[in-house]
Amino acid sequence: MAGGSWTTQNKVLPGVYIRFKTKGALGLNVGERGVVTICEPLSWGAVAKVTEVTPDMDLTPIIGYDITDPKARFLQEIFKGSNRTSPPTRVLLYRPSASSAAKATVTEGTLTATARYEGVRGNDISIIVTALTEPEDSFLVSTVVDGAVMDQQTGKTVEDLTANDWVTFNGSGALSATTGAALTGGNDGTVAATAYSTYLTAIEPYKFDVMIYDGSDETVQTAMLSFIKRMNDENGQRCQLCASGLSAPDTRYVIHVNSPVKLADGTELTKEQAVWWAGGASAGAKFNESLTYAQYPQAISTQMRTNDQYIQELEQGNFVFFAEDGVVKVMQDINSLVTFTEDIGKIYRKNRVVRLLSTIANDLYAQFSANFIGVVNNNEAGRARFKTAIVGYLQQIQAEQGIQNFSPDDVEVLAGQEIDAIVVNLALQPVDSVEKIYLTIEIS
Template sequence: MAGGTWTKQDKVRPGVYINFTSESQRGLSIGSRGVVAICEPMSWGPVGKVMEVEAGADTTPFCGYPIYTAQARFLQEIFKGSDRTNGATKVLLYRPAASSSVQATVTEGQMTATALYPGVRGNDITIVVTEQADAEGTFDVQTVVDGAVVDTQTAKNVEELKANGWVTFSGSGALAETAGVKLATGADGTVETAAYTTFLSNIEAYDFDILIYDGDDSTVQAAMVNFVERIANTQGRYSQLVAYGLNVPDSRFVINVCSDITGISFADGTTLTGKQLCWWVGGTEAGANYNESLTYAKYLDAVSVTPALTNDQIIAALQAGKFVVFAENGAVKVDSDINSLTTFTADISKPYQKNRVIRTLHTIANDLYMQFSESFIGVVDNNATGRDLFKAVIVGYLQEMQANNAIQNFEPDDVDVLPGDEIDAVVINLRIQPVDAAEKLYITITVA
């Protein structure tokens, strides 16, 4: 009996002709959020490198300190989240170059130990060399940080010592016992404005939801505003900047933390400045899903705001497109989850000021960009059948968003997939109505 595969029904001999295929997996899925990018001056870590710090990871290799310490507080706040939404899932952390930064070092006998990275954290490193009791001329060399042994090596000569996660060794000759010598002269240096330009060049290759700037350099602020708007308008990659005290940015791509707020106090007695509030705002905005609003969300562990703004001050700040938090009953809450957009047009109307709406729109735009690029462009035919496939996957995607209360009143006819002016062009039109959270409740109580 004949057999094999078939392309068209033109076989001559009787037989069973079988093709093996798979059901098409081409479709769209709703992407996740939670990625923050930040350029943070630090006292430890590689310079000029984008590091990917996952939520829950040990932060010591990245910034030199555990997450519960003051020096790693910025990461703690970025990952914290609110009482009803998650914080960031990943931080793209970049340590900028700093002029006059110095690696800590110490020389003892023939051995020189040098901190792996520049910064004052290197001054917390101690090297202890102990001769083994039962092996004369053989030594245990310990690297100690904050009283904890982080590396132990056994050697007779300096040349045998290998670099570890904290120091490099140099020199030659026999080791000599020492109760402990501390590295010194490490310095952080000064981060110049140009270092942030280099950061933006490095981070452009990465995808992220929120860019945080916690400084007050107006030149850097302007560069970051321009950056998020440029990659959205020219590359179709959508994100938002969170910064403090910007001068009327008037942009849906920018969340302007209110400069009237100068401090946040916490239940454990610690405080953060208004600029440092950007850490939590950025992390929480990134971690919030496309169908979640932060309006009235609580800042975990925060208890008061300095100064306590009056009702009129809060209204004025909101009207100016500022992101405001306030204290109520021993808790700190977001007043309204808005961005800095204040000029509305027929194309960019008032709903674009709400960050939940922006999250929905950015999720749709980023998903269409990424997934069409990966699985559709150059693969799907530009004919009626191919365009029907485009429409089918978009409709299915938007129906899932509607089921998750991100959009409402959606119908399949709200998607048009049309041939473009050229043979390889497709025009897609979507009509959607984003859902926002109920925020203003107008109640009338009638007494009979």
């Protein structure tokens, strides 16, 4: 299905084409946000595959460590949410391929055990083979990770064993007892920039709200920025990139984090690592929620600026934190847009507005594609059905305080220049959160 933005009515492919401008019978439902994607070099897990992770899942079989481990810090931060917004519901995790990556392995007697995945986590695995008195000539084979038994099987020969979440077994013949054989040789390898290009190809078919990049490679940054712009402008999927260290991105499609943070447990996160929380919180925030002054949970300090420096950061389109009474908060929920035009005005620098418009665009795209294109007649009655659906949808958005002062007259559904085309014009007034309060106190 084609989609994206339009300027003139010259599209060839059937699709839903949506244009935003700043203005001086089938129903539509408000969709949910909350999907993050990240390409993260790991020490365990499936390579070059998109894996869906939810907050309640056991991460150990997926990344080799549970959620409390420092190796899972990036997911801890992504799933935190804020004091006023929910965390994301899903992370589309991708482990990139790496040169020189290797699986840990060990051979004892007739048995060879090999880690299921490449990476140094495989070096934490041991295989213990214990002789049993019953059944006779049988053995208990235990797979142990960091001292914890993850799998146990009983057999007489290597052929009796089956692979588990941690190792595969090879060899032939009778088993023999060992007190513990550690796997060795596991290596994470080196991730090249080209692996991120493979990731972008793999993730394109998926729907997500925020893509996180926690690195500083300029080639990868450029590729991801181009990808996000194409997803919005050509594919019709409204999403944002959350990253740090880009050179003047100047687009509503990028949340540009420029603050490190220190956590209560003493962990210090660089500004590149702070994108984990910022990206997760941005995806979890709904179309009627703002992160301005929202608290970063368990963060206690950050790089502080003077008021003039904070003003400069905001004017440069940077997403920054400040600390107040041992609590870290977002200074202002903005994206990197700093150049404004007649069509894309200053209002688009606010991420709450972008989330609103992204929700509307993604909902109209998905539901029009599924229920309207090729189904509804392009005549007066058919266009009336389009309008009725849109009006009902926007009234739902207004009821949830996403827009204000909306009336059915703000929706136009007109015949297009060709027999199979329609033009939809919407006039919307977004609701923003109160960010500036001016008080006058008179004393007599």
